[in-house]
Amino acid sequence: MQNQLIEPSLVDEIISKVSLAIGTEKVNLQEALGKTLAEDIHADRDFPPFNRVAMDGIGIHDSMLNPNGNTFLVEGVQAAGAPQLTLKENTNCIEVMTGSMLPEGANVVIPYEWTEKQGDKITVSDFKHAEFMTNIHQQGVDQKKGDVILSKGQQITSAEIGVLATVGYDQVEVIAAPKIAVIATGDELVAVNEVPKDYQIRMSNCYSLQATLKDNGCQSDIYHLVDEYDLLKTKIENLSNEYDILVFSGGVSKGKFDYLPKVFDELGIVKQFHGVKQRPGKPFWFGITKDEKAVFALPGNPVSTFLCSNRYLLPWLTHQLKNNQDNLPTKAYLDVDYSFKKPLTYFLQVKTYFDETGRLMAQPVTGGGSGDLSNLTSANAFLELPADQDNFEKGQQLPIWFYKK
Amino acid sequence: MQNQLIEPSLVDEIISKVSLAIGTEKVNLQEALGKTLAEDIHADRDFPPFNRVAMDGIGIHDSMLNPNGNTFLVEGVQAAGAPQLTLKENTNCIEVMTGSMLPEGANVVIPYEWTEKQGDKITVSDFKHAEFMTNIHQQGVDQKKGDVILSKGQQITSAEIGVLATVGYDQVEVIAAPKIAVIATGDELVAVNEVPKDYQIRMSNCYSLQATLKDNGCQSDIYHLVDEYDLLKTKIENLSNEYDILVFSGGVSKGKFDYLPKVFDELGIVKQFHGVKQRPGKPFWFGITKDEKAVFALPGNPVSTFLCSNRYLLPWLTHQLKNNQDNLPTKAYLDVDYSFKKPLTYFLQVKTYFDETGRLMAQPVTGGGSGDLSNLTSANAFLELPADQDNFEKGQQLPIWFYKK
Numbered sequence: 001m002q003n004q005l006i007e008p009s010l011v012d013e014i015i016s017k018v019s020l021a022i023g024t025e026k027v028n029l030q031e032a033l034g035k036t037l038a039e040d041i042h043a044d045r046d047f048p049p050f051n052r053v054a055m056d057g058i059g060i061h062d063s064m065l066n067p068n069g070n071t072f073l074v075e076g077v078q079a080a081g082a083p084q085l086t087l088k089e090n091t092n093c094i095e096v097m098t099g100s101m102l103p104e105g106a107n108v109v110i111p112y113e114w115t116e117k118q119g120d121k122i123t124v125s126d127f128k129h130a131e132f133m134t135n136i137h138q139q140g141v142d143q144k145k146g147d148v149i150l151s152k153g154q155q156i157t158s159a160e161i162g163v164l165a166t167v168g169y170d171q172v173e174v175i176a177a178p179k180i181a182v183i184a185t186g187d188e189l190v191a192v193n194e195v196p197k198d199y200q201i202r203m204s205n206c207y208s209l210q211a212t213l214k215d216n217g218c219q220s221d222i223y224h225l226v227d228e229y230d231l232l233k234t235k236i237e238n239l240s241n242e243y244d245i246l247v248f249s250g251g252v253s254k255g256k257f258d259y260l261p262k263v264f265d266e267l268g269i270v271k272q273f274h275g276v277k278q279r280p281g282k283p284f285w286f287g288i289t290k291d292e293k294a295v296f297a298l299p300g301n302p303v304s305t306f307l308c309s310n311r312y313l314l315p316w317l318t319h320q321l322k323n324n325q326d327n328l329p330t331k332a333y334l335d336v337d338y339s340f341k342k343p344l345t346y347f348l349q350v351k352t353y354f355d356e357t358g359r360l361m362a363q364p365v366t367g368g369g370s371g372d373l374s375n376l377t378s379a380n381a382f383l384e385l386p387a388d389q390d391n392f393e394k395g396q397q398l399p400i401w402f403y404k405k
Numbered sequence: 406m407q408n409q410l411i412e413p414s415l416v417d418e419i420i421s422k423v424s425l426a427i428g429t430e431k432v433n434l435q436e437a438l439g440k441t442l443a444e445d446i447h448a449d450r451d452f453p454p455f456n457r458v459a460m461d462g463i464g465i466h467d468s469m470l471n472p473n474g475n476t477f478l479v480e481g482v483q484a485a486g487a488p489q490l491t492l493k494e495n496t497n498c499i500e501v502m503t504g505s506m507l508p509e510g511a512n513v514v515i516p517y518e519w520t521e522k523q524g525d526k527i528t529v530s531d532f533k534h535a536e537f538m539t540n541i542h543q544q545g546v547d548q549k550k551g552d553v554i555l556s557k558g559q560q561i562t563s564a565e566i567g568v569l570a571t572v573g574y575d576q577v578e579v580i581a582a583p584k585i586a587v588i589a590t591g592d593e594l595v596a597v598n599e600v601p602k603d604y605q606i607r608m609s610n611c612y613s614l615q616a617t618l619k620d621n622g623c624q625s626d627i628y629h630l631v632d633e634y635d636l637l638k639t640k641i642e643n644l645s646n647e648y649d650i651l652v653f654s655g656g657v658s659k660g661k662f663d664y665l666p667k668v669f670d671e672l673g674i675v676k677q678f679h680g681v682k683q684r685p686g687k688p689f690w691f692g693i694t695k696d697e698k699a700v701f702a703l704p705g706n707p708v709s710t711f712l713c714s715n716r717y718l719l720p721w722l723t724h725q726l727k728n729n730q731d732n733l734p735t736k737a738y739l740d741v742d743y744s745f746k747k748p749l750t751y752f753l754q755v756k757t758y759f760d761e762t763g764r765l766m767a768q769p770v771t772g773g774g775s776g777d778l779s780n781l782t783s784a785n786a787f788l789e790l791p792a793d794q795d796n797f798e799k800g801q802q803l804p805i806w807f808y809k810k
Binding site: 049081095112195197397404 | 450461482488504506562568569604607610612613615619620661662706764782785802808810
């Protein structure tokens with residue numbers, strides 16, 4: 001039976017209909033980086049929590065801001081981390097440190113740089129337009145107690161880590177990482193630390209897949225299944241119970257030992273498509289289990305696995321985890337003329353750079369085709385050349401998919 | 406004593422003169438992601454290692470490519486992962502699977518899609534321009550045995566992980582992560598899980614610093630030192646022996662309890678500068694220990710710590726580790742007019758986006774100044790507005806420093 005090949009855009013549409021069953025979990029603050037918040041975070045006090053001194057200097061009362069300068073008797077020193085002092089006389093001053101509470105009774109801070117000290121007296125000859133609340137970070141101007149300062153669904157980067165610490169979250173509720181199984185198939189595969197026979201190769205796709213997922217905050221476990229029908233069936237049934245997402249590499253071409261589509265069918269994993277009008281990665285298979293779990297069966301050629309995981313699996317997963325990274329451009333300009341004459345979408349390996357006007361340019365890095373994994377290390381993205389066009393001109397803007405960010 | 410403030414560009418120049426004493430370490434393949442190769446990686450065999458079948462179909466001899474088609478007796482099936490078969494008669498064929506060895510005697514692969522099977526015979530009515538070596542990925546075209554396929558200094562992303570697995574590296578020599586101590590100072594700081602008194606705040610800078618480093622592949626340990634002169638001296642001496650890099654937050658302003666510069670001096674940590682003509686982060690202190698280790702003492706305001714670590718510490722560290730990430734633009738276009746009238750370089754918090762022509766645009770996100778960490782979560786980068794200009798026009802291209810990538 002010939003499979004109906006579908007367009008890449010339809011692949012996105014079909015996959016996007018599958019929702020990952022998302023759980024949440026509590027993690028320690030120091031483990032939260034890269035995760036997505038599963039709760040709103042509220043300010044537990046005003047920020048700043050008090051009128052905070054913003055410069056090292058002296059705290060005085062604004063009635064003393066004489067245009068001709070003034071001299072103050074030092075009453076004391078207000079340190080950061082010390083209880084609030086009180087300025088007893090408006091004509092006096094208290095030395096104040098950055099980050100300390102503004103002493104009760106003071107309402108202006110004059111930096112040391114404008115002062116001169118003699119004994120226990122400090123003179124300011126020029127107040128330089130200082131006024132009520134100058135050099136004071138006033139209580140509550142940034143946030144009021146109870147304000148939502150981080151929202152559910154927000155990604156936790158280093159800035160959010162700082163905020164979480166500030167408001168007292170040493171643990172935080174985040175979107176739980178899905179359980180992902182990465183499954184290599186094929187009798188030709190041997191372990192990385194083995195010396196392959198002439199006709200064998202080492203397992204590599206499962207490791208690059210695992211790394212792609214890890215780079216995006218998702219752990220995964222690796223399995224290797226040999227091409228034996230009954231064994232495949234039992235193992236895959238178990239894996240589909242145990243994991244949230246199954247990602248296969250190999251076993252979906254038209255070969256005699258490409259049992260996967262049949263096994264999936266018998267296990268009630270319903271095929272959504274088998275075959276995409278693209279190069280590389282044409283034999284890509286995708287299905288849904290009875291429990292609505294996604295099964296990605298990617299073609300086994302290294303570059304095909306790599307393209308399919310970066311072009312389809314990752315954007316879907318990222319979207320599911322609300323783990324949006326939208327700071328990279330989604331389009332780039334081809335920097336030479338390029339032809340691809342087959343009626344397939346071609347994912348061209350490119351090296352990107354920015355020209356002097358800041359436009360993202362894409363330079364083709366052509367290598368040995370879908371088996372040539374090492375060529376991928378010289379490029380950093382795939383440029384998507386649509387099927388309905390044969391000749392692409394220098395300067396044409398096209399969708400781009402980064403795999404090195 | 407008044408310190409001589411220096412320009413941001415001079416900061417880069419001074420810091421760049423410090424070389425991190427880089428060691429190497431062997432790590433497991435699955436731990437190597439994000440690290441930098443400390444050895445050249447050679448192909449241990451040709452790639453492909455044999456003439457590899459690129460399509461499921463039949464292997465035949467090119468003398469049989471008759472324009473009128475031909476019919477072949479099937480001699481056998483060549484599976485992937487099985488020893489090489491031999492085609493006994495040029496008039497016969499062997500069924501071949503993607504990834505398998507090309508049978509001895511065959512030199513063309515015809516995909517199943519062009520064939521028809523009847524009993525033990527397979528007919529091809531149209532060879533569609535197939536010729537010698539069509540659909541065969543020839544031995545050694547991608548790499549020859551002994552070729553350097555990954556070079557020392559190259560960053561290990563998911564693509565490199567795949568290559569390393571392919572050539573048998575289950576362990577790999579990488580640049581060792583430096584030992585970094587992140588040290589919070591200040592008596593006003595309490596632990597994240599404590600409820601601060603009125604005049605106290607929770608430690609947060611050390612956590613955002615740690616996260617910034619972690620996001621860039623570097624682990625660090627956190628310490629909190631109170632403002633007690635002798636204690637500071639003993640502890641810092643120990644830390645400077647134990648760690649490769651010391652990063653302080655707080656204690657470098659002009660306050661009475663800002664002991665760090667004096668302690669550093671007594672410990673023989675030679676000041677390179679104290680004070681940068683910038684906002685935020687003006688009191689930034691940097692020095693070098695007797696063992697040529699870098700000591701970054703960052704101002705304690707949350708946004709100041711954050712700016713200084715992302716603008717100076719991180720680019721230096723990344724360069725030292727040869728861990729180049731050059732896929733993000735280094736300049737952006739201001740998307741509104743903006744004024745900053747002080748003779749300081751101003752690091753403006755911005756939210757970036759790409760316009761329809763693909764230019765990176767920067768939109769100011771103004772908040773509560775250097776204490777307002779939560780404003781950072783709404784922006785994703787700092788736009789560097791140079792000191793020698795007061796008014797910046799919409800459309801001006803300026804250096805940009807991302808902290809969310």
